[in-house]
Amino acid sequence: MKAAALIGIAAGCVALAASALTVQGQVRAAGERLKTGATLEKPKVAVANDAEAAYCTPAFKQVLARVIHACGLVGGDSRRGCQPADVKTLASINDEDFNALFHPLKERGAVIMFDDGQDKLDEEAKRIIADRWQDRKGARYFFIVARASKTGGADFNRTLSHKRANSVLFLISDQFKADDPNIDKEAGLLWLGSEFAQLGKEYCDWNVSRPGKCTPEAINRSAFISWVDCQL
Amino acid sequence: MSLSNSSKSQMPFWPALLALAASVLGLSFALSSTVDYTRHLDRQVHDLHCSFIPGLAGEAGQEGACRAAMYSPYSALFKDKYWGGIPIALPAVGAFAFFAAFALYLLLSRDKAPRRAHQFLFLTGLTPLLVSGVMFFISLTKLGQFCKTCVGIYSASVLLAIAAVFSLIFDMKRGRTALEQFRSPTKKDSASTLKAAGDLEKSENKTPEKAGEEEKEGSPKVAPTLPEGEVPATVVTKDAEPDYVPPRTGGPLLIPSWLIALAVFSFVPALLYVSAMPNYATYVNGCGKLEKPEDPKKSLLYITPAGAKQQATLVVDPLCPTCKAFHQRLVTEGIFDQLDTTVVLFPLDNECNWMLDRPLHPGACVVAKAMMCNERRPLDVLEWAYEKQDEIAETAKGSGGVAAVRNMIRGRFAGLDKCIDSNETKQRLDRVLRWTIANQLAVSTPQLFLDGTRLCEEDSDIGLSYSIYKLAPNLRRP
Known part of the structure; x- marks a missing residue:
């Protein structure tokens, strides 16, 4: 019974630590991307402007x-x-x-x-x-x-x-x-x-x-x- | 270990195994959901693992429900305090990790596990189901769709609840068996090994009514009884090999200890999450300002609810799905009613908007004009357009074209035809569009400005609450 409890505690700690550290690692990585600007290239968005008709050669x-x-x-x-x-x-x-x-x-x-x-x-x-x-x-x-x-x-x-x-x-x-x-x-x-x-x-x-x-x-x-x- | 002793086991192994499997499944889905959420903390849009297989990327175009759930106000806690908040799946990660460990313990202990362990599993194993039930209801009534990852968590919660219920059932059964064994006359001799004889007498004394009832029924000799839920403790003599070992109840501190452990498991990931979050304060007001917000001819629309306390400028296209979602988010989070909103109509339809070479949302110009013509209640037209957005879009693309959209408007808002067709309305819409040029706005909808400062596009989904309250601290938090 003690062995089962110890195994359970160990398994729980491992699962918790692995999950929590994975999440924390992802948060840190996101923070780093935010800081360095290493993100996906954003599509360029046009800015509101005057009309440009076809005859504007x-x-x-x-x-x-x-x-x-x-x-x-x-x-x-x-x-x-x-x-x-x-x-x-x-x-x-x-x-x-x-x-x-x-x-x-x-x-x-x-x-x-x-x-x-x-x-x-x-x-x-x-x-x-x-x-x-x-x-x-x-x-x-x-x-x-x-x-x-x-x-x-x-x-x-x-x-x-x-x-x-x-x-x-x-x-x-x-x-x-x-x-x-x-x-x-x-x-x-x-x-x-x-x-x-x-x-x-x-x-x-x-x-x-x-x-x-x-x-x-x-x-x-x-x-x-x-x-x-x-x-x- | 009990597993090697299964022929004599009172507790079947499958509830614990089911609880373990359910917990691992729940952990996987919750972790996948949390990691997806976390990746968005860089204020960018990333793919989601929206699948019935945890961690597997969903099919293209199938992630809509997961994204809708993620962008909803129900996806995280403390959204106004932390950018994006703390994802609701994060405590679930810790909780499922705990349940996995606890189920493993039960699986290995089997009969040797104290009865309180099964009672605890029943007590707490239903909580994920309760939370899932609430989230299911929200998905059904508020979002109108179910994300696959969420369904995965719901399923795991259901399985865990089933395991918890059966764990208790089997435990009660073995409790009854123990009681029967104890009461059985054939086993009475062996009861001489009972250490708790005195306790039994006490318990008999505590239940005189029951004893009296049994005597009345003509049972002169009855086995000693124990209060419901308790089983006699035994001390086995050194040389005797008992053919039955009654289950142990366990100490009274067990359940509180496990509850504390469950709480620790649930909160630790959230604490680590918050501790690692970057500071967003400098990012939220770096997306520009309105250069010329003046509107001398009152060409823009003004919506001022009774409780409005914050000036806002909202650039929208009534047929833009993102505008609809954004509007719903503002309403759901209780923000819209606090805004004194200036609406800038920006239909993405080249019928009236020269900045486009083709109609992205055909019919948007006529709906925009209808809003202007229903000036006293432009919000009615806007909310109608949002509600009927799909239908309007289909109608506009059909054989009837924009004229059919006009019929829809006519059917809902009578008497606007003349105004919609007038030169004044056309010129007014032109002035609105030129207002966007004067302010150098992006050809994009929606856009929200609070006191002239633009809410960054990157902050308009999961970071909405945080950013809005940063830009407008006077807004009342929900």
Whole structure:
């Protein structure tokens, strides 16, 4: 009987010691892994970011990056503005290619049309601008690319183009500045004079503010607006 | 040893053997479960040995129930005090080790084991079954699933209880046999060897009523009786070879001593476990903060229960299973009702979330919009979505697609259609998603921030209680 008791006690102690030390060893090993960081490689998790659409080709992003830097949208405290001459240099591409860059934005954007020699927005233009602005989704930058037709002198057209771009920007600021204090850092303006390639009639198929009055000349008295779904 | 003497043995060997086998089995399962748990103390996710064979890795995809059990608040004790707590299987390791040793002792002692040993085994051998019964009930009612390792422990507990019961039955039987032997007239001569004759007289005097009853029944001569449960002690004369040796009762200190030993066996592993645990205090608040928590347009949702005392920001996708499990854990641990929660909807569905190139949870956008539209009680929609998550997911993947999910929402929350389709709701959801960009959040759900400090993903399962109470000491502990 004594032998049985001794065997039982010995077996119990061995079982207890083995189990407890095994567990304690595992705890220590886990602590060591925790301390040294010797753990399984964690999968990389993406960080929330702006949208990146398929049309964000390297060429498009290059133009975009140069424009937003030149326009003071990033890296500066105040808007510097984008002179048409700058854009020619910045884009480093010919006019036709420059226009083509915006083709993927056909559905996303809109063409705001103006009267001849005017920069005033009509009601439909205002509605479309508000609608497009609010359809932001994951975009970070909103582009306003204003134009003027070839009628008139280069300086006049350039000034008119600039005014048209500002008309759009001021409307957005008036309506949405309270909700979005960062408009200055989001909206990029380009005012293109008559020296830039004119838009063809096919642009009348886009979302234009005056679909019934779209002619090859009228489409160039305009401002193209769109959010751009590209990360930069 | 009794085993060599089995022909004369009063106690069959199988209850002790069964108790030994059950204890070894229980020890193996409990140890396997504990080791699995312990490996997670490095705050990483590891495979589990979720199998009916202790220590064997379970089949891929079959460890869900074990993981659910492990992540549940019932898997460990003192979870708010120690990171991960002390696994509930750890005291079982010590207890089963003790029962294995005790069963081995009984197996080797057989008839020579004192009767108190069998009484003790009965008394304590049922406790694992009681604990298993409680855990079984929790698995059934709270978790809705049974992990294989847990079932292994339940089975071992049942076997141990059977062994304990039969051990007592056979012991009582041999007690009765001893009594009969003592009472038997043919054996009376040999009773002259009894040392406890005086005790017998005493016991006779203690039971006059019984003696009287027997006389009434016409039994003029009766054998001396002993109180129930006691057997006469014997002293065998040197030259006599008794053909019957009555069992020994054992001293009164035996059971308390064994109870102390059982307690020591149960607590020692836990003490060693706690002594070896690393310090987690520096890890729990190292997972970032909200950079821009402001929400000037009130685009986010706000849930403030009556007892809310701690600001929290919860990033969720209503159709994400992990969010559901996390939410349930917060509710079960009594934490959710103490949180003044800002809900950031982050549907992992590219219908509205541009950060994904495909829908991980189709239909999540429309459910998120329904939450926004049911603004007074967004939690109702969220909890409904969690409850019906599988059904919604199946519906969204079916031929009806997201439109069918809309029908489900319509059926439960009428009158939200117009709001769900409105531009305002769409823009609001866009603003919520852009809020996540402003705060540089990971594209991942769920995420919990307490006063702007992120609860690490690594701390959102077994280390949840500890980490939450570290980040928010004001929270009331359950």
